[in-house]
Amino acid sequence: MLIPTISTPRLTLRAPETGDFPDFAAFYASERSKFVGGPATEEQSWRMLATELGHWPLRGYGRWAVEETETGKLAGIIGLWNPNGWPEPELGWDLMNGFEGKGYATEAALAAREYAYDSLGWTTTISLVSPANDGSRNVAKRMGATFEGMFEHERHGTLEIWRHPSPEDLTAGGMEAYA
Amino acid sequence: MPAQNIPTIETNRLILRGPEAEDYPDFKATFSSYRARFMGGPLNTYEAWMLYAAEIGHWQIHGFGMWMIHDKVTDETYGMAGGWMPAGWPEKEIAWIIWPDAAGRGYALEATHAARNYFYNQQGWDGAVSYIDPKNLDSIRLAERLGAAKDKDANTIDGNDAVYRHPSPDALKDSQIAHGIEMEISHYADPLFKPKGWALD
Numbered sequence: 001m002l003i004p005t006i007s008t009p010r011l012t013l014r015a016p017e018t019g020d021f022p023d024f025a026a027f028y029a030s031e032r033s034k035f036v037g038g039p040a041t042e043e044q045s046w047r048m049l050a051t052e053l054g055h056w057p058l059r060g061y062g063r064w065a066v067e068e069t070e071t072g073k074l075a076g077i078i079g080l081w082n083p084n085g086w087p088e089p090e091l092g093w094d095l096m097n098g099f100e101g102k103g104y105a106t107e108a109a110l111a112a113r114e115y116a117y118d119s120l121g122w123t124t125t126i127s128l129v130s131p132a133n134d135g136s137r138n139v140a141k142r143m144g145a146t147f148e149g150m151f152e153h154e155r156h157g158t159l160e161i162w163r164h165p166s167p168e169d170l171t172a173g174g175m176e177a178y179a
Numbered sequence: 180m181p182a183q184n185i186p187t188i189e190t191n192r193l194i195l196r197g198p199e200a201e202d203y204p205d206f207k208a209t210f211s212s213y214r215a216r217f218m219g220g221p222l223n224t225y226e227a228w229m230l231y232a233a234e235i236g237h238w239q240i241h242g243f244g245m246w247m248i249h250d251k252v253t254d255e256t257y258g259m260a261g262g263w264m265p266a267g268w269p270e271k272e273i274a275w276i277i278w279p280d281a282a283g284r285g286y287a288l289e290a291t292h293a294a295r296n297y298f299y300n301q302q303g304w305d306g307a308v309s310y311i312d313p314k315n316l317d318s319i320r321l322a323e324r325l326g327a328a329k330d331k332d333a334n335t336i337d338g339n340d341a342v343y344r345h346p347s348p349d350a351l352k353d354s355q356i357a358h359g360i361e362m363e364i365s366h367y368a369d370p371l372f373k374p375k376g377w378a379l380d
Binding site: 018041042043045046047048049050051052053054055057058059083084085086153154155 | 199200203207223224225226227228229230231232233234235236237239240265266267
């Protein structure tokens with residue numbers, strides 16, 4: 001299937017590709033990946049990248065490789081995620097090493113949420129946050145998501161469910177700050 | 180939604196197509212069962228889905244991968260076969276798994292033979308191996324029926340697998356083993372000796 005490309009002021013959301021593997025594997029090899037199932041070996045990371053790609057044809061949506069437009073570097077893997085066993089379709093974000101603190105997760109996730117609502121017709125979405133992952137929780141809050149409860153996953157353990165504002169909330173509720 | 184650019188192969192009894200969303204329950208049933216013990220299983224629901232997605236992503240990354248094996252007439256699935264080379268694999272592998280209730284009818288032989296021919300003739304592979312758990316006797320037997328032989332000097336994945344090296348394209352071409360495979364498949368499809376009926380008591 002054709003994976004759409006989306007541009008934001010500083011970022012380009014595009015299909016993941018083989019060339020992303022070194023940065024992707026470096027993230028999963030690092031301690032920073034501990035909130036999303038890592039650290040992982042190179043072999044596990046390779047399968048994860050293959051899974052990111054296969055998610056698109058299986059679900060009709062998935063996560064994008066987010067490029068820093070100016071440098072062409074891989075800044076993150078961000079988008080829509082719904083493997084079997086997930087509570088419901090999720091909006092997720094992983095920033096690659098060295099791209100924290102620039103607001104990139106929020107910028108890309110807002111574009112991904114807009115795509116889910118406008119192009120896919122989703123009426124709601126959540127983000128799952130590991131309880132110790134303050135940076136990720138802050139992104140959810142900045143996007144207007146509210147804490148809804150806990151979810152227990154067989155592999156990832158306990159995760160917080162953060163519910164995003166619906167399309168109606170965003171248009172009617174004066175939430176332009178989030179869009 | 181089908182993945183892009185996965186070729187389709189037709190054989191005597193089978194059609195090999197890219198893995199699709201509607202085939203996932205069949206995959207999950209086998210990979211969450213004891214049958215998958217030689218393929219890193221049994222897997223839980225989440226792991227099975229992640230692996231299934233990776234089977235599709237493998238095609239996008241390498242341009243080859245595993246096909247879903249369908250019955251040409253009924254379209255039901257019997258297993259998967261094709262090429263496999265995730266990170267950590269020393270060489271390109273020809274791999275297969277047959278659902279437990281579809282075993283014993285020569286489908287794995289027919290599918291892997293077609294897949295190997297495709298890789299050799301359409302994608303220019305100059306050889307292939309199969310990494311097999313030494314306890315997986317069914318798979319070892321299939322590798323040998325395909326003309327593969329144990330290669331004791333080849334690098335393994337992690338030391339727990341035996342490497343079976345397939346005949347090269349030149350060694351396979353018009354060889355006795357290739358004709359033998361064709362003959363075995365044709366006998367599965369149209370047995371020489373058919374039971375004329377069933378004993379009544």
